[in-house]
Amino acid sequence: MTDKMKLDLSVILPGIPDAADACVSRLLERLRGRDGVDDAHILPAIDDQSPQLCIHYDPDRLSLARIRELATGAGAQIGARYGHAVLDLGGPVHQRRARTLGDRLLSIPGVLEADVSAGGLARIEYDREEADEAAIRAALDRKDARPNPPEADHAGHDHGPGEHGDHEEGHAHEHGGIFGANTEIIFALACGLFLAVGFAIDKLIADRPDWLPLALYVAAYGCGGYFTLREAIDNLRLKRFEIDTLMLVAAGGAAALGAWAEGALLLFLFSMGHSLEHYAMGRAKRAIEALAELAPQTALVRRDGQTVEIPVEQLAVGDVAIVKPNERLPADGFVLVGESSVNQAPVTGESIPVDKRPVDDPQAAASQPDKVAAAHRIYAGTINGAGAIEVQVTRLSKDTTLAKVVQMVGEAEAQKSPTQRFTDRFERIFVPAVLGLVVLLLFAWVVIDEPFRDSFYRAMAVLVAASPCALAIATPSAVLSGIARAARGGVLVKGGGPLENLGTLRAIAFDKTGTLTEGKPTISDIVPADGADEKELLRISVAVESMSDHPLATAIAAGGRERLADTAIPTATDLRSITGRGVQATVEGELVHIGSPKLFGEAEGEPMPQALRDDATRLEEAGRTTMVIRKGARYLGVIGVMDTPRPAASATLARLRNLGITRMVMISGDNQRVADAIAREVGLDEAWGDLMPEDKVTAIRKLKAEDKVAMVGDGVNDAPAMANATVGIAMGAAGSDVALETADVALMADDLAHLPFAVGLSRQTSRIIRQNLYMSLGVVAVLLPATIFGLGIGPAVLAHEGSTLVVVFNALRLLAFKDVVRGIG
Structure with a gap:
């Protein structure tokens, strides 16, 4: 899809009466800066309708699913009109098949976006007023997408209004035909067997019926061309000529010339090549599926005074799970009892186990689980060390960090990269151009002195040589492998x-x-102003800063309490943030301002005394962050804070x-x-x-x-x-x-050292994408003139399919990428 799209999305604002709210402003800020967004603005609510987020965007560059994520991150929610479905196609599919399925889905009325990955996931955005998931499934063959059976373990779940949408992601079903996932490779081998036997009988046995080798060649055509014919028919229904169509035309042309053996060889190599491509892509897909298998299937919990083992899906928030040494943790939560070292590499990529200890206040931790410190926090799928621990569950199994990572990685597969969008556009111009060249070559006998048979054969060889199979899979295979490797590295x-x-x-x-x-600043300097003392300065500062969750405020509140010991802290009220400058609140009946020196050049009231300004400047020159405190009209002093x-x-x-x-x-x-x-x-x-x-x-x-x-x-x-x-x-x-x-x-992980791993892997992915593009285009550039000047169909298809396998296996090298400095493997 290349057209720009305009959507009016209902914005749900929890607990907020209208669209004039900070969370909506944050959402608009985040959207307007995004690549692919032309404009984003709020249309006011009319009658009983919610406010509408009107967004003009290019769905090839920014998906509706991503817009939902950004809305959630900004504190807003998108209404339920636009559905979001992720369907598991049962395993990897060829890139040409993925593109066909995506176009088929886009042809359904009400489907706004549809991307199908070579890894076997279809991501669909649709308007519930025009389409539903049943219609979308009906547009796919039963072999292409299957819902989970009732007893299946869902990796995703259905979301209500304002969440991510409808997400149903099944397990990898065996698909493809009577032999399950192996059907295509079995058909390809059968094609090769019929071809070999037919060729042997044709060339080595003189006293044999004339129809026998022909019958074997026809059987080879049937086995080798079955999947290719299915794909070609789908493409023709969509009024498109693709690689499969070109191959069928070339094989049919060979048969028309009586070159049955060459046509069967073409189909054998083509089907075998893509079967092996399917197998290779399956390796990258399995690397992603392995993430979902990290969490254990059962958990040992304490309920009603008894210890029972239950499926992780039955864990409830507040349950206490008992985790024995060397077991995988069943859920996200925090440590209640026991100490241990936990291997968090499966989720965060950290190579060294992290020490965990019980929280000081379980009730406070349960009420604000997202603010629990890393020393107490654990994640589903990580591995306990030598100590037994008890963990209070804070998230359902479908909402754990691991589950969200699996979901997001799965959806990332279907997001096209800039290079893939380019190659898709290139193919749609290149393939018709090749067909035009083939038509011209069919009439070469008119210009040069040769039989029509030779011109026809040359035209079919050019069809084979120019089919951009390697180009189609060059980028998706590298992207899928890169995303899988990145996820494994945290x-x-x-x-x-x-x-x-x-x-x-x-x-x-x-x-x-x-x-x-x-990010953990501490108080380094306390300088009272003339007429004030350190105790009063800290007492007022702690009162105000205790009400804020800003890192600097937390540092002053914590450090001040340590220094004040048993001193009573007054109560502050009416806290108000002054963006980028500081805060104000009321303490003991007076207005208190705390903030950077710049605040006191802008706020009403007495200006800063020169002596205090000099103290602040001195601290800043020493690398401190300074906070000046004023109560009423009186300056109490300046506190220096240092973040290492x-x-x-x-x-x-x-x-x-x-x-x-x-x-x-x-x-x-x-x-x-x-x-x-x-x-x-x-x-x-x-x-x-x-x-x-x-x-x-x-x-x-x-x-x-x-x-x-x-x-x-x-x-x-x-x-x-x-x-x-x-x-x-x-x-x-x-x-x-x-x-x-x-x-x-x-x-x-909260570890800056993981950034070079991410950049290095991305650099390697970019290099491999370029290598694959050079390889695929280079082979076409060499084969095209070679076939025009006489190279046969057999060598052409051998080189053609060989290049396809080379680019796929080149991409799979990313799965073995290592960060040699840190040893992330």
């Missing part, structure tokens, strides 16, 4: 577009707090330079002096400080105007900037649903 890539873009960019922008630094760089930051940036990243910029809301100090420490050349959230978006747009740029952040506060980057990369996504939904690439 990196979630949302489709071929981000995978390719990450592999070709030269610039990366980093958020400072929590990305290049630990991550230990891996310097080494990671050096590795990125070795991978070809030539420009790395830190963007921060902190003052320029603090930004410069951190940049020097980690080895960055550029640091842009004093940036408000909207300034970060402007900074990314400026970088993007010069070249492709990735933005690395936490996926929550940095979402607008990430949306405007070529590729948005979120760190620590295993602990944040918002980060998972917002990012194009999610590093599941």
